[in-house]
Structure formats: structure tokens, C-alpha cells
Amino acid sequence: DVKVTQSSRYLVKRTGEKVFLECVQDMDHENMFWYRQDPGLGLRLIYFSYDVKMKEKGDIPEGYSVSREKKERFSLILESASTNQTSMYLCASSSNHGHSIDTQYFGPGTRLTVL
């Protein structure tokens, strides 16, 4: 089974802090994604990566950056956390090959609260 893990289930940070959210997948997937999920808004794509060291902005990249130094790991960085970044953050990965092509596999999520 595909396994996507996220470093924390719950995180509480203060305004202005630098926050790192880590995501690791164990299926050698080429693509990795970061979403935020808010009630009534569904999932919104923040950034994605289709290869090591490659990144592309999604629909709401402002206030975020990402890093992908290794194929299995994709980090989301909040340079200076703000209260409007309080949300559920979901990481996902997908493959470009095989019967599960384009199917995204999700981690359990990190619920971030910024005070």
C-alpha cells in the first residue's frame, strides 16, 4: 500500500514564526502536492512538484514556499505564520505510470493553529 506520512497531526504556532510541514511518501512517486482544506472551500492547491528540485505554484501560493531536495520528501514552509493560515494541510503524491496513474494518495493531514 502507498503510504504518505506527515510529520505532525496537530501543530500550534505563534504569529510570525517560521513553520515547516514535512511530507514523506514511500512509493517512488514523481509528483507531490500540498493542499489546504477549509470548511466550505474544499481543497485548494498551494504548490506541487513533479520532480526533485522542481516546484510549481498552485492556486494559493502566497505566504508559502516549498522544498523538494529528495524524491520522497516534500516540505511546505510558512516563512512568517499568520492567523489566516490556520487550516488543515494535506499532502498527496501520485505516479506518472501504471494503473494508478494520476490517482493522488493523501497523508493524514496536519491541523495547524496560528495564535
Added chain:
Amino acid sequence: AQSVTQLGSHVSVSEGALVLLRCNYSSSVPPYLFWYVQYPNQGLQLLLKYTSAATLVKGINGFEAEFKKSETSFHLTKPSAHMSDAAEYFCAVRTLYSGAGSYQLTFGKGTKLSVIP
């Protein structure tokens, strides 16, 4: 651009009743469509997907969905609801992200299903 619309942010059904969750899509190309389920405080799990083969797609936990091109719909059904089906359900369409030339998923806003004993 591809998009999906889920009709009804909340749906309630009685245990044992039919579950029907609606999804309409907009796509300029033959779509790939997905249904995901999210249980409380968990990530999303794939229920089923349509990739232009059979129009009736069977998924996990007794769910199925039918692709209807004429109606641009991909509604999710289950004949008999169980208490464990209470969750949030998301419809998604594969979208070409032109900037990167790669495919993404564009999600609907979700439908929360409640099952009444």
C-alpha cells in the same frame, strides 16, 4: 478549464436508505473523474475513478458511480447506507496544469453525509 460542482454541501439519509451524492463536471476534453472520502480527522481516501473505460464504476465499501456524458454528471450512489458511511465526500476531475504540462486534480467543495439511525 476543468471543474466540478457538487450539489448539496450536506446530505442526510436514514440508515438502510439509498445514498446519492451529486457531481457535475465541466471539461473541454474527455474527463478523468474521481470520488474521494474523508473520515473525521483523516486524509482523503480514493473511493473510485473513471478513466474512459466502463461508464459504471464500482468502488470500495459498496459505492459506485455512473459517468453520463450527456448530463455531464458523475453521481455517487450506494444502495443502503451504513452508519460508517458518515463522512465528507469529494468529487474531482483531472486537470492539465498548463504551466507545468502536468496533470492535477481539481476538487469540488465536498458533501458531508450524515447517516441517521
